[in-house]
Amino acid sequence: MDYYMLFEKLLRMATSMEEVEQFSVDSIAEALDEICALMRVSKVVIYFYENAKMELVGSGDELVCYDTGEPGMEVDSKRLVSEAMTVAVCKIYQPFNAKRWTDEERDRVDLILKTMLVFASRKKLKKIADRLTFYDSDGYQNTRFFIRTTQLMDINGELGGKATIQYNLRHFALVNQQIGRNAGDFIMRRFSDGLERILADKGILCRMGSDNFIVLCDMEVLNRVLQYLEGRNIEQDTIDGESIRITTTAGVYILPENFEYRDPGDIFDRLLAAARLAKGSGLEKVIFYSDDMEKKREKITEVQRLFREAIHNQEFQVYYQPKVDVNGSFLSGAEALCRWFHEGKLIAPDEFIPILEQGSEICTLDFYMLDHVCRDIRRWLDMGKEVVTVSVNLSRKHMMEPELVEHIIAILDKHKIPHKYVEIELTETTTDIEFRDIRRVVGGLQQAGIRTSVDDFGTGYSSLNLIREIPWDVLKVDKCFLPTEEDKDNSPENVMFKSVVNLAKDLGLECVVEGVETEAQLQALKDNNCDQAQGFFFDRPMPVEKFEERLSHKDYAE
Ligand code: C2E
Ligand code: CA
Ligand code: CA
DSSP states (O other): OOHHHHHHHHHHHHHOHHHHHHSOHHHHHHHHHHHHHHTTOOEEEEEEESSHHHHHTTOSEEEEEEEOOOOEEEEEEEEEEOTTOOEEEEEEEEETTSOOOOHHHHHHHHHHHHHHHHHHHHHHHHHHHHHHHHBOTTSOBOHHHHHHHHHHHHHTTOOTTOEEEEEEETTHHHHHHHHOHHHHHHHHHHHHHHHHHHHGGGEEEEEEETTEEEEEEOHHHHHHHHHHHHOEEEEOSSTTOOEEEEOEEEEEEEOOTTOOOSSTHHHHHHHHHHHHHHHHHSSOSEEEOSHHHHHHHHHHHHHHHHHHHHHHTTOEEEEEEEEEETTTOBEEEEEEEEEEEETTEEEOHHHHHHHHTTSSHHHHHHHHHHHHHHHHHHHHHHTTOOOOEEEEEOOGGGGGOTTHHHHHHHHHHHTTOOGGGEEEEEEOOOSHHHHHHHHHHHHHHHHTTOEEEEEEETTSOOOHHHHHTSOOSEEEEOGGGSOOTTOOTTSHHHHHHHHHHHHHHHTTOEEEEEOOOSHHHHHHHHHTTOOEEESTTTOOOEEHHHHHHHHHOOBSOO
């Protein structure tokens, strides 16, 4: 190839943006190699700086375009400032003993240098533009990257049959709060890296913003990805290498084989609907988009729509589940649990409480329950029955209410109920902010002589210190800690149960164990000095009339 042809090729490559995309650096290098040899050049270097300031401090990228390895001297250089204020500098060297250029040759070299610079700048600018367009400020691929990838795959007919996942890191605000933002970023990065290793070349991971991510992958890795998203211990970047458990909620949408892709909404609408449901429901951590899901969505709106009227029509009833003194085998208390009777059908709390908890309706229901419990207690007292303490569940949604304690006391006082007959169940706290509120509420209730209990102890996310610093009366151990028939004395389950119960005792709290279903489990409670048992072994939650009979016959040993 003669010089002019080479030069023309180089010039063409360098001057149009499309060509920049098409031509590989290799082909440029090849053309350059030949030109350099012709012009007796020993080395060509391009320095690239994102701005003039970076150039001043010498912080940039160095690209050696050509190098024979022969020692030489700088014979020419060019500097180019782009419209985006990036700076590119090209330097050219000749061997010490090489024949110097003629004027005509120097002009040509000048031209080549300029072209090279334009080319390099464009290539680099494109990279920067790509980075700004397709990556966020923390270096994660972003939603635009996701959309572009799906569009490219669609063009190539590769999109149908792929899986998409949108997931959210649970309690991540709390993680940031506990270990600091930087350490939080590090944990997030590590968690993402782990997922990217599973995806490898079978999928992509992008961040939508804050702790929300989105994945596009082949079906063959989907299970492994979902398994990973269930939860992982991520080691912190500290010497002791303490680890933090990261779990997620996720929505999944499998694109049908004949997926029709008109715009990104075709994916996002369904995917985000599934993800929202997973995050809000509190029941399932992974939800697949399906027609069934549409039905669930309808159910949510249905519950929200029916609620006001249901309260007005008194469709909610209090069921009482006895608590039994472990050693004496007599009725020692009860928990009030909500049942909804709608058009002759019974709806279980799991089907509506999590939905009501998404809004403020749960507060209305809880006060309704408390009011009805107080009404019942009043009636029992008036009937001359020997009343036991009844615990009422209070959703965490109440914690923002400044007048909560006063409101509770007012309901008790309205029915003239001695405060010792009512206990309030609250679940563990998750953040410091809530911690302050819960301490205020529990402290206020204690002063008013109203007992409080930590519900579902051990299933939440709280530190022991938080439990210790609040004046609780009772710790309710969740049923998931109860050993089953098969568990031997020193099985991990038994050891775990023992230590949870001991912990309650060490903190000086009464210990109630929920979900006792068998004689053997009851024995485990006795062996570990638990105070009260609640569970199907004694009684299921029952309507008020049946519970009144219990109040008259408290002895279970009979
Ligand atoms: P929870 O507070 O942990 O209530 C205990 C649940 O365990 C009850 O389910 C009860 O029926 C069940 N249970 C009791 N003994 C056994 C047993 O031996 N085996 C098994 N497998 N389960 C047992 P339920 O009544 O369906 O209530 C579910 C959840 O709904 C409650 O869990 C509570 O979180 C919520 N809930 C119920 N009523 C109210 C309410 O009035 N207000 C609020 N905020 N939440 C409520
Ligand atoms: Ca409870
Ligand atoms: Ca519970």
